[in-house]
Amino acid sequence: MSPRILLLSLLLCLLPVSAQAFDLGDLQQRLAATPSLAGSFEQQRYLADLDSTLDSRGRFRFVRGERVVWQLEAPVEERIELTPEAITSGSGDQAPPGGEQVAQLFLQLLEGDWQALESRFSITLSGEAAQWTVNLIPREAALRERIERIILNGGERYLQRLEMQTPTGDRLHVRLFDQHTLAPDA
Amino acid sequence: MSHPGSRRLAWLWLVVLLACAVWLAVMLRQGVPADTDLTALLPADRQAPLAEQADRSLGRGFEDRFLLLLHSDDRRETTRALAERLQALETPGRLAGLDWRELDLADDDPHDWMGAWRYRLLTPAVQQAIDTDNGESLVAPALRRLFSPASRPDPVADPFALLDQWLATQPGSPIRAADGLLTLDADGERFSVLIGQLDGSPYSLPLQQALHETLTAFQQAHPDAELLRSGLVFHAAAGARQARHEISTIGAASLVGVLLLIGFVFRSPRVLLQLMLPLLAGSLFALTLTLGVFGRLHLLTLAFGASLIGIAIDYVLHLQCDRAIQGTAFRLRRLLPSLTLGLISSVVAYVAQALTPMPGLRQMAAFAAFGLIGAWLTVVLWLPRFRLRANPATARLAERWWRLSQPRRRLSPRVALIAAVLLIALCAWRLDSDDSLELLNPSPASLMQSEARVQRLLDRDTGSRYFLVRAADEQALLARLGELDTALDAAIADGLAIDYQSLADTVPTLAEQQRNLARVRTLYAVPLETLVARAGLPSTLPERARVALDESTPLTIAAWLETPLGQFQQRLWLGETPAGDVAATVVLQGERSAEVDARLTTLAETRDGVTYVDRVERIGLLLGELRRHTAGWVALAMALMSLGLAWRYRRRAWRVVAPPFGATLIVLSVFAIAGVPLNLFNQLGLLLVLGIGLDAGIFNVEHARRPSAWLAITLSTLTSLLAFGTLAFSATPALHYLGLTCLIGLASVWLLVPWVRPPSTDSHEERTHV
Numbered sequence: 039m040s041p042r043i044l045l046l047s048l049l050l051c052l053l054p055v056s057a058q059a060f061d062l063g064d065l066q067q068r069l070a071a072t073p074s075l076a077g078s079f080e081q082q083r084y085l086a087d088l089d090s091t092l093d094s095r096g097r098f099r100f101v102r103g104e105r106v107v108w109q110l111e112a113p114v115e116e117r118i119e120l121t122p123e124a125i126t127s128g129s130g131d132q133a134p135p136g137g138e139q140v141a142q143l144f145l146q147l148l149e150g151d152w153q154a155l156e157s158r159f160s161i162t163l164s165g166e167a168a169q170w171t172v173n174l175i176p177r178e179a180a181l182r183e184r185i186e187r188i189i190l191n192g193g194e195r196y197l198q199r200l201e202m203q204t205p206t207g208d209r210l211h212v213r214l215f216d217q218h219t220l221a222p223d224a
Numbered sequence: 225m226s227h228p229g230s231r232r233l234a235w236l237w238l239v240v241l242l243a244c245a246v247w248l249a250v251m252l253r254q255g256v257p258a259d260t261d262l263t264a265l266l267p268a269d270r271q272a273p274l275a276e277q278a279d280r281s282l283g284r285g286f287e288d289r290f291l292l293l294l295h296s297d298d299r300r301e302t303t304r305a306l307a308e309r310l311q312a313l314e315t316p317g318r319l320a321g322l323d324w325r326e327l328d329l330a331d332d333d334p335h336d337w338m339g340a341w342r343y344r345l346l347t348p349a350v351q352q353a354i355d356t357d358n359g360e361s362l363v364a365p366a367l368r369r370l371f372s373p374a375s376r377p378d379p380v381a382d383p384f385a386l387l388d389q390w391l392a393t394q395p396g397s398p399i400r401a402a403d404g405l406l407t408l409d410a411d412g413e414r415f416s417v418l419i420g421q422l423d424g425s426p427y428s429l430p431l432q433q434a435l436h437e438t439l440t441a442f443q444q445a446h447p448d449a450e451l452l453r454s455g456l457v458f459h460a461a462a463g464a465r466q467a468r469h470e471i472s473t474i475g476a477a478s479l480v481g482v483l484l485l486i487g488f489v490f491r492s493p494r495v496l497l498q499l500m501l502p503l504l505a506g507s508l509f510a511l512t513l514t515l516g517v518f519g520r521l522h523l524l525t526l527a528f529g530a531s532l533i534g535i536a537i538d539y540v541l542h543l544q545c546d547r548a549i550q551g552t553a554f555r556l557r558r559l560l561p562s563l564t565l566g567l568i569s570s571v572v573a574y575v576a577q578a579l580t581p582m583p584g585l586r587q588m589a590a591f592a593a594f595g596l597i598g599a600w601l602t603v604v605l606w607l608p609r610f611r612l613r614a615n616p617a618t619a620r621l622a623e624r625w626w627r628l629s630q631p632r633r634r635l636s637p638r639v640a641l642i643a644a645v646l647l648i649a650l651c652a653w654r655l656d657s658d659d660s661l662e663l664l665n666p667s668p669a670s671l672m673q674s675e676a677r678v679q680r681l682l683d684r685d686t687g688s689r690y691f692l693v694r695a696a697d698e699q700a701l702l703a704r705l706g707e708l709d710t711a712l713d714a715a716i717a718d719g720l721a722i723d724y725q726s727l728a729d730t731v732p733t734l735a736e737q738q739r740n741l742a743r744v745r746t747l748y749a750v751p752l753e754t755l756v757a758r759a760g761l762p763s764t765l766p767e768r769a770r771v772a773l774d775e776s777t778p779l780t781i782a783a784w785l786e787t788p789l790g791q792f793q794q795r796l797w798l799g800e801t802p803a804g805d806v807a808a809t810v811v812l813q814g815e816r817s818a819e820v821d822a823r824l825t826t827l828a829e830t831r832d833g834v835t836y837v838d839r840v841e842r843i844g845l846l847l848g849e850l851r852r853h854t855a856g857w858v859a860l861a862m863a864l865m866s867l868g869l870a871w872r873y874r875r876r877a878w879r880v881v882a883p884p885f886g887a888t889l890i891v892l893s894v895f896a897i898a899g900v901p902l903n904l905f906n907q908l909g910l911l912l913v914l915g916i917g918l919d920a921g922i923f924n925v926e927h928a929r930r931p932s933a934w935l936a937i938t939l940s941t942l943t944s945l946l947a948f949g950t951l952a953f954s955a956t957p958a959l960h961y962l963g964l965t966c967l968i969g970l971a972s973v974w975l976l977v978p979w980v981r982p983p984s985t986d987s988h989e990e991r992t993h994v
Contacts, residue, residue, distance in 0.1 A: 081371070081373060083371075083377070085377070085379065087380055088379065088380065088761060088762055088765060090762050092370055092759060092760070092761070094371040108372075108373055110368070110371055110372075113367070113371070113758065113760070114364070114371060116368045116372070118372055118373070118374065120373075120374065122402075125374050127372070129364075133374070137374045137375070139326075139400075139401050140374045140375075140376075141374050142402070144374065154403060154404075157404035158326075158404055178325075
């Protein structure tokens with residue numbers, strides 16, 4: 039936690055009760071108010087070893103508690119569907135071993151399922167409903183060898199940015215935009 | 225009775241027993257070296273020591289670890305509670321470790337340690353792709369993988385994710401991570417998985433005790449949670465617990481019965497003590513010598529052996545009945561021939577057992593023979609020196625019992641012969657045998673169900689069917705395994721509903737590894753350049769990737785078995801055999817049927833160095849062979865004894881052998897009619913019936929007109945009935961069959977004796993006044 043955020047949280051404590059009431063539970067409720075949504079994404083994967091970036095973009099569709107469909111449009115076309123149980127791809131490619139764990143984590147992050155994440159990460163929330171940041175730091179050393187930290191940013195009803203950092207210096211950066219709510223039966 | 229010679233012998237015997245006690249105390253200082261594993265009773269398979277080793281090796285994975293499946297509504301909390309209780313056992317001699325959180329398996333990421341070998345291991349699909357078009361068709365999937373949010377691309381080390389594809393074809397585990405816990409989803413239910421590693425033998429009683437107490441306490445605290453157990457340690461613990469329970473119920477009941485009976489006849493607590501003394505001295509003698517000779521003792525040896533020493537009670541009862549009734553007129557010399565003959569006949573039967581190839585039987589025979597000799601010496605050397613206050617009630621009782629149980633008619637040799645022929649015909653016609661492995665399985669049904677359910681949920685096989693493959697060296701073995709796997713793949717494609725695990729799936733031959741490396745070099749030429757260009761990666765990448773290929777080293781079996789994934793396959797590797805070649809197993813699972821068996825047997829027979837082994841069937845065959853061996857030796861011993869007895873008793877010899885042989889035939893006939901199959905354990909019971917029956921036959925003829933002999937025979941069969949017949953109520957199959965045989969056999973001995981008693985004129989000894 040940076041000193042700035044620490045100071046900010048201290049200040050928040052001094053504010054009137056109504057203003058400091060925004061916590062992880064509220065955030066989860068806010069996110070859950072939108073059961074399904076669709077939008078566009080831009081993904082940047084920075085590889086420290088090569089000092090270069092793999093950029094991709096496309097559209098996504100998210101049904102809370104069920105699945106997220108990741109439709110890659112450039113530089114390759116691919117449809118990837120993540121559910122709590124499995125990863126399936128439109129091309130029929132086999133999912134990498136351990137992929138379902140990655141899929142599960144990805145879904146939990148999109149949903150803001152803090153209860154599930156709590157067992158592996160220490161979670162801190164800063165900001166307010168209109169502009170919030172969630173910081174996740176792995177509790178166990180074994181997981182810290184793979185993930186240094188995860189940062190989520192968002193405002194109001196949507197998650198807008200996801201960043202994952204590894205100890206090797208690699209970074210995965212996903213920006214979600216043009217998000218809109220879908221009808222419940224969509 | 226105060227021969228200086230016999231007195232000196234009595235003192236000498238005391239010195240021997242004291243020496244035994246000291247030796248035993250020294251040997252037991254480090255605890256009792258006792259085995260409880262039932263399969264330790266089986267012989268080392270002379271024809272197939274390698275199959276023996278394979279059996280042990282395949283079972284090992286389940287021996288030193290256990291697996292728990294937990295189902296509960298509040299899964300996270302309940303699992304944590306159970307794990308915390310079990311982790312409290314992580315001390316030397318208890319548990320070495322417990323895996324239960326998802327991270328407990330995350331340490332073993334193959335990407336971290338497969339580096340040196342990865343370029344030599346390719347799936348058939350990748351091999352084919354490279355052989356067809358140099359691997360151009362692999363570029364598109366690699367590109368897709370680079371941009372997937374679920375992948376962890378590593379373009380320098382493995383741009384085409386060859387390792388991921390190879391790992392995906394390796395035998396996977398249905399155990400995965402969910403809610404931060406190791407999880408198994410099966411049958412529409414979600415189970416938590418806890419895997420414990422034992423720090424010590426599964427037969428260690430303190431370990432079993434600690435584990436049992438922990439799990440019982442957990443289940444009491446969480447009665448709604450469903451807990452399934454798998455692992456040898458639970459079966460061993462259940463067996464030990466059941467034995468303890470039965471000793472305290474069946475054992476206590478029969479002890480009380482014996483005490484009441486003896487107390488009623490002799491009306492003196494002193495006789496009871498004198499009754500116990502030879503048994504205790506015999507047990508001490510037997511325990512010391514058996515431990516001294518064999519170094520270890522099987523618990524079952526102790527149980528059966530101690531039972532067989534029970535025959536020694538015959539000697540005590542005959543002596544004491546005679547003394548109680550004769551008073552000062554008692555002479556040991558008159559009883560000595562019958563006592564000696566009784567001892568010799570029983571010891572001969574056990575020596576026959578000691579000649580069988582079964583280590584457990586040998587131990588048991590040695591134990592029983594030493595015990596009988598010890599007890600006999602005590603009876604002959606010591607008992608006549610102890611004062612015995614003859615109670616007139618005993619003599620009156622003997623007299624009344626004698627009159628009461630005189631049969632109106634006696635059996636004639638002709639009738640006896642006809643009956644024997646009829647019974648033999650009946651046995652030959654109806655008697656079945658059963659040598660199934662279940663006889664050796666003392667686990668309660670609930671534990672067996674739990675174990676079977678876990679195995680099914682895990683989709684795992686306990687390695688009960690396998691191919692045993694051997695070859696001159698490691699490379700030849702890998703080649704042979706590879707050919708076998710190819711044949712199996714073809715058979716599976718042809719509809720054979722099985723699956724297999726083979727080392728050749730993981731470790732290709734050196735030649736194949738070399739070819740794979742050459743393929744990857746091809747792939748890293750043009751296709752890699754294409755991939756890098758399309759992904760927008762730096763053009764320096766292909767050069768760096770190719771450097772990694774030069775550093776690749778060959779994968780050997782030994783190196784693979786040391787890896788986190790490879791250690792699960794250690795059970796497949798048998799290594800160098802005594803014959804100087806190397807061997808491995810290919811474990812099979814799936815459908816079981818005669819047809820599948822036939823196909824697998826054919827598959828093995830058409831190939832050099834490959835044998836198909838069905839472990840359950842093999843042990844069944846072994847048990848059957850043993851049963852026939854034991855029966856053969858005992859029959860031979862009986863024939864020899866009959867000859868010896870015929871030489872001593874001439875025309876009355878049939879009266880001596882009628883009780884033991886008649887009782888044996890009756891037992892077998894009852895089994896034939898009731899459909900109880902003959903197995904190794906009721907055969908062991910028959911040994912006991914033979915021993916006690918023969919003693920009864922000898923005394924019946926030697927002392928035909930003496931109520932004291934008949935009282936002693938009655939007491940000895942009744943006490944043995946109480947001691948061994950009650951084992952028929954045991955839930956352990958082995959003990960149940962032993963007990964059932966004794967129950968029927970000893971009752972038959974007792975009923976037969978009066979019917980074959982020689983008429984008074986025919987008596988061997990001179991008539992004595994009572």
